[in-house]
Amino acid sequence: MTALSSRGRVLVVLVATVLLAGVAVGYVRWSAQSAKGAPVPVGEMAxxxxxxxxxxxxLSTLARSDPGGPRSVGALECDRAYAAADTVVCLTPVGVLGTTRMVVLDAGLHERRSVPLAGFPNRTRVSASGRMVAWTLFVGGHSYAAGGFATQTGILDTRTGGLVESLEGFAVVRDGRPYRAADLNFWGVTFARDDNRFYATMSTDGRRYLVEGDLAARTVRTVAENVECPSLSPDGTRIAFKQAVDGDPAKGWRLSVLDLASMRVTNSAERRSVDDQAAWLDGGTLGYALQRSDGVNDIWAVSADGGGEPRLLVPEANSPAAVD
Incomplete structure (x- = not known):
């Protein structure tokens, strides 16, 4: 046998090995995808x-009428995402030295704006008009249940380019009186329809508050206690939130709804601990992520009126946002 034919045989074996490995990887990917609804190329979703x-x-989309069905799976990777109107926001995975990018895209996923940030992605929201974008990052600690955590929450006006790097620069009114403290933390912004008012969580002095903010005035005022990660309903009358059990985050959170007119709280039928900023999928349904024991997230849905039972909506997914 010549040296040339020996090299040729080795090459054939190597090529065959690579092809078989590719087939095996493809089969594994197909098997995993088929278990949760086969993905379809972006742009082919109805x-x-x-x-x-x-x-x-x-970043993916699927038909609301068939949430367990095919998904249009894109290439853009995000740690958190949200969408409204023609605006999509993506908090990119953490890079070296804890760096993150907040990327704003149009409905066709063309980048419009990028803001460099430092910290670990936690929450993000877009106003109903698509104009305002908010984000929260952990800049110290990685859990609201743990002591010593710190957050940074900012807001971007995509129309004017105005950027609020941190809500900690806003004037605070607590219980009707001006308030200043070095331990202020804000997280979980949700916008009203006027693109000026917003709600968020503020923590200080070991207590957590729902605050209502005014962007133009650069002020926030406390509204209620033990209200975290608010999400304003489409009609602006109710806030879905997570409520610390017995006021202690270490005991977990109960997904609940606050009526802003009566200040009455209704607990949802979801009794598992929900550490998420729920999304309103319509006027009466909340969507939220729950992590399984294997670390994988699933999206669940439950009625906002306290009735019914939680139901699995989208397996192996998180960051739900209803878009038309």
Whole structure:
């Protein structure tokens, strides 16, 4: 046998090995995808009411009428995402030295603006008009249940380019009186329809408050205690939130709804601990992520009126947002 034919045989074996490995990887990927609804290329999803989700960290959409069905899975990777009107926001995975990018895209996923940030992605929201974008990052600690955590929450006006780097620069009114403290933390912004008012969580002195903010005035005022990660209903009358059990985050959180007119709280039928900023999928349904024991997230849905039972909506996904 010549030296040339020996090299040729080795090459054939190597090529065959690579091809077989590719087939095996493809089969594994196909098997995993088929278990949760086979993905389809971006742009081939039927038009109409859709859900935007993160599917294994990738920005994806699916039909709201068939949430367990095929997904349009894109290439953009996000740690948190949200969408409203023609605006999509993506908090990119953490890079070296804890760096994150907040990326604003249009409905076609073309980048419009990018803001460099430092910290670990936690929450993000877009106002109903698509104009305002908010984000929260952990800059110290990685859990609201642990002591010593610190957050940074900012807001971007996509129309004017105005940027609020941190809500900690806003004037605070607590219980009707001006308040200043070095331990202020804010997280979980949700916008009113006028694109000026917003709600968020503020913590200080070991207590957590729902605050109502005024962007133009650069002020926030406390509204209620033990209200975290608020999400304003489409009609602006109710706030879905997570409520610390017995006021102690170490005991977990109960997904609940606050009526802003009566200040009455209704607990949802979801009794598991929900550490998420729930999304209103419509006027009466909340969507939220729950992590399984294997570390994978699933999206669940429950009625906002306290009735019914929680139901699995989208397996192996998180960051739900209803889009049309």
């Amino acid at each position: 038009t109409g009411a859709r859900l935007q989700v993160l599917s294994n960290g990738r």
